[in-house]
Amino acid sequence: MTHAPPTTGTAPPPPDAARFLRTVLRVDALSTAVTGLVLVAAAGPLGSATGMPVAFAVAFGVFQIGGAVALALIAGPPVIPPALVRAVVAVNGTCAVACAAVAFGGFLPLTGFGVVFMLIGALVVAVYAALEYTGLRRAAPADLRASHRAG
Template identity: 45%
Template structure:
């Protein structure tokens, strides 16, 4: 099994820190979806039935990111999965924001675009972290 040396104070710091911040941000978003979901369909234009599944999925992703970042030596394949998942989600969110497939409000479009920017930024940071740690 290939690993990425990502121990504190080493070349893998960017990867570990990126995974942790991504995990905490994902958890916060998941909690927001679960707690504020009843009040968000009107302002965002998302169907009310989406908030609980999105919140649960985000909390699951946050747990996975936390577990990966907590490994003493981060397995490269897990880090690559985090990069791929972030990149795929970011690419998928952009058409949702602009294609009119959902009745999003202007605020809803902004939230979806912000979500895409978040995951694409972390895909890039984590990818760079993997490259630095394996260099």
């Protein structure tokens, strides 16, 4: 009977751990960009359907487009800095809470569809935050070692 040699804790996690995080960040970037573009391009009709003022929809869309660019840049390098992923998780969590607050807070004259639209947005962003947090926990040890070796 053969036994595997004992591990010393220095072996990196499987390559799919970092790949999972990178994929989640890229999908988040893509969906955020699409949502931002829709908010900007269709601010009028979307505003009519949701009750969202056009200026709010455009500003929210521009914010999302900027966020999408940031996400794509974070996902790009060979080693994804864990601090940036923690920031993404925090921003996504904050955005999820903000969307829910807008849905229920009476800050905007939202229609029923507008409330559902904001709550779906809150749910989607919360799911991305959870997936990115999971990816960070899986990939961070390898990234930290890679960063340490490179520095």
